[in-house]
Amino acid sequence: MGNTTHRRPASEIRAAIAAERRELAVILDGLSAEEWNAPTLCGGWRVREVAAHMTMGFRYSLTKMVWELIKARGSLHQMTDRCAHKDAAAHSTRELAALLGDNADHPWRPPVGGIEAALGHDVIHGLDITVALGLGRQVPEDRLRILLEGVDAKTLKFFGADLGGIELRADDLDWSFGTGTPLHGTAQDLLLVAYGRRLPPGHFSGEPGDRFLAARA
Incomplete structure (x- = not known):
């Protein structure tokens, strides 16, 4: 996983x-x-x-x-x-x-x-x-997998992603990262989270989702 x-x-x-x-x-x-x-x-x-x-x-x-x-x-x-x-x-x-x-x-x-x-x-x-x-x-999945395989603590630190107490759990690929309350989404949306991005509403499910939403314009 x-x-x-x-x-x-x-x-x-x-x-x-x-x-x-x-x-x-x-x-x-x-x-x-x-x-x-x-x-x-x-x-x-x-x-x-x-x-x-x-x-x-x-x-x-x-x-x-x-x-x-x-x-x-x-x-x-x-x-x-x-x-x-x-x-x-x-x-x-x-x-x-x-x-x-x-x-x-x-x-x-x-x-x-x-x-x-x-x-x-x-x-x-x-x-x-x-x-x-x-x-x-x-x-495409092959490109995503190359990047997902490289996600680690250094990735989070470099991009300023705070995943304390959260497990990223992909719904479309057999991939997860971290430990804690699950944050569900597509693999590419969770990859964006690991790279410090905040996304528009509708991309995540799970209790921690609000932490990673982009501010409304």
């Missing part, structure tokens, strides 16, 4: 990353102007800021990334937030969608976490968009 970690072949994860980026690029390309300006599960970011952030690794050299971090006085959060807003204004929505699809095979990965973290980056930010917009997209 819990996360039984085993190392997946890098080729399998690279294929999952490429497929995720291509599918998300198609979704982004079909959004209306209103949807591009809609809020997401990332606080303070509209769809266009999330898309700009997702493509940042393709557009910034290591030197530029370091310089932006220096300007932010070492704050990764401040750096990514400023760059997301700046880049969202500098690129058209068509350009942002194309950047994601055209770089499906780009080898970028976050500075920590390895290739699995690159998949997590794309899947979670994709869900930040599609869940907030109510598009009903289901991430």
